[in-house]
Amino acid sequence: MQVHPKQLVSGCVLKDAVYGKTNHPIIPRQTVIDQKHMQVLLHFGIESVVVSDMLDNGERFEPQKITETQDEDEAKYTMTLPFETLYIQAVKQYKQIFTKWQSGSPVVMHEVREMIMPLFEKIDDVHLDLFLLHRFSNKEDYFYHHGISVALISAHIAQKLGYEKEWIQIGLAGLLSDCGMAKIQMTPFHKTTQLTIEEYEEIKKHPTYSYKMIENISSLSKDVKIAILEHHERLDGSGYPLGVRDDKIHLFAKIIAVSDTYHAMTSERLYRPKQSPFKVMEELLRLQHYKFDHQVLQVFVQSLMNYTIGTQVQLSNGKKGYLVFIDEHDPTRPMVRLMENDEIISLKDKPTVFIEDIDTH
The missing domain is CATH 1.10.3210.10 (Hypothetical protein af1432)
Structure with a gap:
């Protein structure tokens, strides 16, 4: 019978070899399927395989449907x-x-x-x-x-x-x-x-x-x-x-x-x-x-303008602060209030300093 790899169970027996893009089979015929084989089949995007009606232990194989x-x-x-x-x-x-x-x-x-x-x-x-x-x-x-x-x-x-x-x-x-x-x-x-x-x-x-x-x-x-x-x-x-x-x-x-x-x-x-x-x-x-x-x-x-006033940032000089004003014409150079002393600095005036990281939590 022909089934999707997701329907396989351990003990299924391949009746036909499974091929990928080469002439060499991924899994040869008569292989007894285990979990590792199932992962290989899914990994290679195999859509269907042909297996025996009987499992390796002699029990009948009843594939479950993949339902919506x-x-x-x-x-x-x-x-x-x-x-x-x-x-x-x-x-x-x-x-x-x-x-x-x-x-x-x-x-x-x-x-x-x-x-x-x-x-x-x-x-x-x-x-x-x-x-x-x-x-x-x-x-x-x-x-x-x-x-x-x-x-x-x-x-x-x-x-x-x-x-x-x-x-x-x-x-x-x-x-x-x-x-x-x-x-x-x-x-x-x-x-x-x-x-x-x-x-x-x-x-x-x-x-x-x-x-x-x-x-x-x-x-x-x-x-x-x-x-x-x-x-x-x-x-x-x-x-x-x-x-x-x-x-x-x-x-x-x-x-x-x-x-x-x-x-x-x-x-x-x-x-x-x-x-x-x-x-x-x-x-x-x-x-x-x-x-x-x-x-x-x-x-x-x-x-970037969606970052709200009060967002905590870390500057490239190691200092931390909070955004207090973002200029829509220059959003990467906002004004920042430093945590250490409440000083407000404008990054426009400090070209060598930039925002290193943002705390979004």
Whole structure:
């Protein structure tokens, strides 16, 4: 009989070998299934297997149905989990999915959606914390944190730009923009030094690989596919892989470009320490009109204005204080009341001092 891997139980006997993308079977025929085999089948995205009607112990195998009610109950339970738990789960799932892509498996959209949609459902509740997603990350698994974070930040910016329907597709584009890294022959994920010129040239191929991996997926719009191809293009033509300029770059790609750069610069890497979100934002603003889209950046920066007066911050000089005034024209340089003596300082007047961290609790 043919069943889904989720219906298997220990003792099931495979009648047919299970193959992935190669001529060698993942699991040979006549294998007696145990928990480890079930995990392997799910890991490789196998949709069905053929097993004997009888278990290894001689008992009849009666597969249980996967009901809609079970799926609904699972979805309801998922939505009760806190954002951080869902985020960590998504990072682990993304790592597993990416490993399958490295083995030659195609992008399966229902699998991608199941991973990221619970986080998209909570995006309105945690939009301020999107500036601080780097806190969850670690340098060893940075790449997988980066994929999930770029998806969330891209979806957030899209919402703020007024994309009431397309924001989910833009978030998916952010997630899939680096799927082509699975096709890179070298393994840059664990390097403790910066890339060589040759390695960087190889990395620059990943947007093209990403595009090729998703170009035939009907559930993704043409705009999303173009955005995935163009997410490393820059306004001045210095980007890759096409080297196109300004109005030739799709707006969706410009959104991902800001999200990708912001998270990368604020995260700790094996070869580089993390930087302050406010310092990174200042650097991005300095590069607007040259590298990054002005409209996209302004919408992203304006989200900083949502930090309420009284929010506790830590400055780069080691001092702590509270926000007392945020200038909408210069939100990364607010006025801060120092905790040590109640002195109010304006960061506009202190260019070498910046906000190092934010206490959101």
